[in-house]
Amino acid sequence: MKGASAEQQRAEASAPYVLEIAANSLASALAAQEGGASRIELCTALELGGLTPSPAQIALVRERLSIPVHVLVRPRAGDFAYGDEEHATMLSDIAHCAAAGCDGVVVGALTVDGDVDVTRCRELVAAADGVDLTFHRAIDVCRDPMAALEAVIGLGFRRVLSSGGAASAIEGSANLRRLIEQAAGRIEIMPGAGIDADNIATLMAATGAREFHASAKRALPSRMRFAPADALGMAGGETRSDAAEVRRLVEALRCAAKRT
Template sequence: MGATSVEQERAKAYVVEIAANSLASALAAQEGGASRIELCTALELGGLTPSPGQIALVRERLSIPVHVLVRPRAGDFAYADEEHATMLADIAYCAAAGCDGVVVGALTADGQVDVARCWEMAAAAGGLDLTFHRAIDVCRDPAAALEAIIGLGFTRVLSSGGAASAMDGSANLRRLVEQAAGRIEVMPGAGIDADNVASLMAATGARQFHASAKRALPSLMRFAPASALGMAGGETRSDAAEVRRLVQALDAAARAA
């Protein structure tokens, strides 16, 4: 039996995960040399669950692992029963669609990991790879949260170290990496690009990094009324050249280490 994708990742010096908000972004991430993607929509809201059609098309077109963000709405991470049921159904769809992993998380009202609901999400995922998302950054006690996440069997946790950017939270990320001690991957995310990723690697000791590598594109519309009703402008998507720059920066840092 061949090595699993998780085993293959552990053998690598580093892993680059790209937050891809569309099929075009996912293809650009693959072209640029990303290790895997986190498929989502509405990056401006912190990322939400993509549509079934988008999931199916990305899974069909990509050869690198596809992890899907399952987050039913923007805002906090304490979910109502109906929202939790929706998340379980979305996770089951991802498993049936042949995705490689899901990115999930839930908190209690007092800011702790909602272990009961996360167990249910892990069960719905079956054998899919599990990432706990940045809900950890708004937990009451990140160290206790990390232990709970490890106990739930997650492969990695995405975090900015509780700061606006991973660079700002690098000291906290270093503490999480040291606490994890190889039991789980701590993956920095937020504000990471080719210009700071080598410094972040050195500061945190992390080996996996999450970025969007995106750029804004002009609108395709020639007609744009003055008010635009708040709907003017083009899309933002991951850029293959930016992904490539990020990968090359990590290549150089890994060789120098």
């Protein structure tokens, strides 16, 4: 299938809430769509905070999904101060996503002093060629999140993914509310980290957010009938998004939205 239509994007903008699912595979992406997610953030290596998926994975997901697909562009785990080679890789990955018909990219870069790297980020924005832009959780490790938010707004991003600088969005809910108040409608603040069907309504009430990011994942047992005793750390099954958990999140949001 082709990328989300303009009508779908307008519907998302006018919806009372948006649920984005971090999907680490085609199977996860399909489960997110089946469960009623508004869109997905496609990535790999969720256990490392998410990394850039392969071109083949991007193509397969874009082919099979009818909801918007945003792609995480993050070349490695660790901090967000990137060298020249990493920056060049990100520019190429973003250009590929735009050419492949993806609806958005999720990116970010910081200076070694913990500020938004405006120079590099301006180049990342230009490479996106007009697709939807999300600044990822690099903002949670900035030395001044409020100044960082103003920089991100100035660069033209549409939303910021954040836990409020805490280990989970629930713990960072007071900071998230402050960021939303500061944004004053100029940009979406999308809470993410540790969100599930049991706490998403509380988070909506505490922050006033309308977009939310979750993985809705569950661990699956290994399909291997044989594994060596030590297994070299490679004997476990996969982790993927679960359609039933996505439905629980959607229902919790629907009920919470009715109460507001």
